[in-house]
Amino acid sequence: MNKIWVFAEQVECSLDRVVLELLTKAKELAREMAGETEIAAVLLGCNVESLVESLGKYGADKVYLAESEELKLYNPSIYAPIITELVKEEDPDIFLFGATAIGSELCPTIAAQLKxxxxxxxxxxxxxxxxxxxxxxxxxxxxxxGEILCPDTRPQMASVKPGIFIQGEEEEREPLVEKVEVNINTENLPLKAISLNKKEIKGVPLDKAEIVFCGGFGLGNKENWEKLERLAGLFGGAVACTRPVVDEGWAPGEHLMIGTSGKSVRPKVYIGFGISGATHHVCGIKDSGLIISVNNDEKAAIFEISDIGIVEDLNKVLDQLLLKFS
Structure with a gap:
């Protein structure tokens, strides 16, 4: 029997949305595989059994459940060995992770141990x-x-950013729960998790915004970024950017980035200023309802996927919009 696993990432007993998206994708992959395929979620934490129901509704046939007080806070020094041993025992064919802060550390750590x-x-x-x-x-x-295959070793492992795949509909189903024995020696751990402190994010969250104003390297300076922030505020929208804008120090942080190294969004309206249209950014906006792009280069790749393209100096467009709607 084929086995597809999904790491059920949770923080404070709340599943990351990418988990349900990956379970939905796992069902699609299962239909493409020959023979019977079992989809399983791997859930670690403390008092997280309440999450089993949601995992089942979105596609998990089985949930491997490891619970302990030592698993309350994520710690790669504890999580990785437990999951690695479980993989060695059960031998899944495919293991999927969210490309989150946790998944991007845990996935390659486990892969290295499994070679x-x-x-x-x-x-x-x-x-x-x-x-x-x-x-x-x-x-x-x-x-x-590019297309990447792992032809000779198992499991085949991959990570995906939240929002890349669409979360499916719930189905009434009850997964089998298999308890995982947890034996943790905390004395010689190289890393200890002490507390979890959440950072407050100002403004409308990107994944909930109906209109997104996104700035690229073509903005040219921090002043134009600040204009974009004001414009987003006038429309009750969210502001976003590409990586170069963060690297230049114009935008306050990576949490605003869209693309393979940031977030994927599906707003009703996406408006891009000074965006070139590289694939790693486009894959994060391709499911937007309406894509409007402003760029002074008529040959910019972003116009290929835009519903409305404006070939103009973005400085003029920003100033005119602020003048009209302020």
Whole structure:
């Protein structure tokens, strides 16, 4: 029997949305595989059994449940050995992780211990005619898209950013729960988790905004970024950016980035200013309802996926919009 696993990432007994998206994708992959396929979620934490029901409704046939007070806070020094041993015992074919702060650390750590490979930050997956996982990953700054296979080692591991795949509908189903024995020696751990402190994010969350104003390197300076923030505020929208804007110090942090190294969004309206249209950014906005782009280069790749393209100096457009709606 084929086995597809999904790491059920949770913080304070709340599942990350990418878990349900990956379970939905796992069901699609299962339909592409020959023979019977079992989908399982791997859930670690303290008093998290209440999450089992949701995992089942979104596709898990089985939930491997490890609970302990020592698992309350994520710690790679504890999580990785437990999951690694479980993989060795059960031998899954495919193991999927969210490309979150936790998943991006845990997935390659486990892969290294198992001496297998990882396709990181995938934008798509499918099963080929040989029954192997094919992971689609942007490369060279999004200029090309490559396909990655792990032909000889198991499990085939991959990570995906939240929002890349669509969360499916709930189904009434009750998964089998298999308790995982936890034996943790905390005396010689190289890392100890002490507390969890959440950072307050101002403004409308990107994943909930109906209108997103996104700035690229073409903004040119921090002053234009601040204009974009004011414009987003006038429309009750969210502000976002590409990586160069963060690298230049114009935007306050990576939490605003869209693309394979940031978030994927599905707003009703996306408006991009000074965006070139590299694949690694486009994959994060492709499901937007309406895409409007402003760029002074009529040959910019972003216009290929735009519903409305404005070839104009973005400085003029920003100033005119602020003048009209302020």
């Amino acid at each position: 297998t490979g990882v396709a990181a930050h995938c934008i798509d997956m499918n099963i080929n005619k040989d029954g192997k996982l094919v992971a689609t990953v942007p490369s060279f700054g999004g200029k090309i898209v």
